[in-house]
Amino acid sequence: MNDLNVKIENVSDVKKKLFIEVDAAKVDAEIEKVYQKIGRTAKIKGFRPGKVPRTVLEKYYAPEMEQQVLGRLINETYFKALIDNKIPAVSDPEITENGTLEKGRPFSYEVQVEVKPEIEAKDYLGLELKKERFESDPQVVDNQLEEMRNSRAETVVSERDEARAGDSVVIDFEGFVDGEAFQNGAAEDYLLELGSGAFLPGFEEQLVGMKRGDEREVNVTFPENYGVENLSGKPALFKVALKEIKEKKVPELDDEFAKGFGTSSLEELRTRILENYENREKQRIEAELRERLVAALLEKNSFEVPAVMVAEQCRQMFEDARRRLAAQGMSMEMLGMDEDRFAAQYREQAESQVKGSLLLEAIGRQEQIKVDEAEIDARMQEISAMAGVPLEDVRKRFGSTEARPALVSRIIEDKVFDFLVDKADVSEVAADEINPAEEAGQEA
Numbered sequence: 001m002n003d004l005n006v007k008i009e010n011v012s013d014v015k016k017k018l019f020i021e022v023d024a025a026k027v028d029a030e031i032e033k034v035y036q037k038i039g040r041t042a043k044i045k046g047f048r049p050g051k052v053p054r055t056v057l058e059k060y061y062a063p064e065m066e067q068q069v070l071g072r073l074i075n076e077t078y079f080k081a082l083i084d085n086k087i088p089a090v091s092d093p094e095i096t097e098n099g100t101l102e103k104g105r106p107f108s109y110e111v112q113v114e115v116k117p118e119i120e121a122k123d124y125l126g127l128e129l130k131k132e133r134f135e136s137d138p139q140v141v142d143n144q145l146e147e148m149r150n151s152r153a154e155t156v157v158s159e160r161d162e163a164r165a166g167d168s169v170v171i172d173f174e175g176f177v178d179g180e181a182f183q184n185g186a187a188e189d190y191l192l193e194l195g196s197g198a199f200l201p202g203f204e205e206q207l208v209g210m211k212r213g214d215e216r217e218v219n220v221t222f223p224e225n226y227g228v229e230n231l232s233g234k235p236a237l238f239k240v241a242l243k244e245i246k247e248k249k250v251p252e253l254d255d256e257f258a259k260g261f262g263t264s265s266l267e268e269l270r271t272r273i274l275e276n277y278e279n280r281e282k283q284r285i286e287a288e289l290r291e292r293l294v295a296a297l298l299e300k301n302s303f304e305v306p307a308v309m310v311a312e313q314c315r316q317m318f319e320d321a322r323r324r325l326a327a328q329g330m331s332m333e334m335l336g337m338d339e340d341r342f343a344a345q346y347r348e349q350a351e352s353q354v355k356g357s358l359l360l361e362a363i364g365r366q367e368q369i370k371v372d373e374a375e376i377d378a379r380m381q382e383i384s385a386m387a388g389v390p391l392e393d394v395r396k397r398f399g400s401t402e403a404r405p406a407l408v409s410r411i412i413e414d415k416v417f418d419f420l421v422d423k424a425d426v427s428e429v430a431a432d433e434i435n436p437a438e439e440a441g442q443e444a
Contacts (some may be wrong), residue, residue: 088116114306153248170244284414294356313350
């Protein structure tokens with residue numbers, strides 16, 4: 001017997017209103033269950049627990065009963081209405097109208113919910129796309145080797161008597177504004193790398209050429225936006241004494257150096273750096289091609305997406321950015337960014353990403369693109385290798401009912417992308433032939 005009557009109104013392509021009526025028998029049964037539950041523990045003077053008459057319970061516990069019954073009825077019937085009517089809700093329900101709960105009468109309420117839009121993708125075959133032509137740059141290897149050498153550099157006392165850019169100098173200094181020493185403007189044995197930009201603009205440049213034991217007066221101006229108000233924009237004089245000069249000593253670029261990075265020879269290290277660089281570049285080119293493909297699809301397919309899906313995408317983007325910065329020892333706060341500001345700045349990009357995923361999903365459905373167990377297992381092996389995690393751990397993780405559908409969706413999305421590229425008119429061009437406007441949209 002169906003104890004539920006549901007009417008559905010399409011508010012928009014991404015929003016539905018449900019009018020739900022629960023029949024009187026179901027209401028009465030829930031009221032009875034709740035009063036029985038309350039009666040087992042109710043404490044009322046003059047009555048033993050479990051022996052309180054119904055009329056007394058109704059007098060003292062009617063509000064509590066109503067709250068519990070409403071919660072049970074709405075939770076149970078709302079989700080049943082979604083399942084029975086195959087409504088792909090993506091947001092929490094918003095109750096827009098709540099009826100009165102009375103014994104012997106049906107209970108009705110209205111709820112509004114955002115839903116996943118039903119999309120029929122069009123004009124997705126034969127897309128005209130530009131793909132950057134991969135061109136390897138051997139200079140990248142030399143540049144990275146030089147960075148690696150510098151990362152292993154030791155700072156030693158220089159045999160030179162004269163400081164030059166790139167040196168680290170040990171100085172005593174004291175600063176004056178309007179002839180008066182200012183707070184926190186002095187230090188002794190301060191180590192400063194010349195050219196690092198750690199001091200006020202123009203300060204470090206004036207120390208180049210100083211010798212051990214030299215003293216010098218350095219004139220600079222505090223920036224207008226300096227953090228201390230009484231110093232902002234003011235000229236200052238620093239009395240500086242140079243006590244020591246240190247320089248970086250980088251290791252020789254040889255097989256011994258290469259062994260420190262897990263390779264047996266410099267040639268092997270060069271090969272590994274080149275392979276990693278080329279793999280990164282090829283992945284970047286593929287990712288940018290994917291962005292252009294999605295942008296081309298969005299030009300031909302206009303539709304609305306639920307605000308809650310865009311908000312969730314923004315949240316994921318924020319978390320990804322936060323993790324990347326944390327790996328570099330930085331934080332979003334250091335960039336003056338919180339989740340609200342991030343969402344405001346990147347909402348448009350998040351919306352495009354949501355639309356792109358929905359379009360690829362629709363194309364996969366229309367083209368009946370499927371995934372078999374062998375492909376799922378291959379992807380898990382790939383994840384295991386890339387993350388350095390045992391394969392059994394990966395299989396366990398993606399064996400759950402929550403994680404497996406997400407993995408399958410990603411594989412289907414990748415297969416749809418390959419299908420569309422195969423059906424597209426793709427022109428390989430040099431990097432400088434890519435439309436800058438296209439690139440700007442991808443970098444956001």
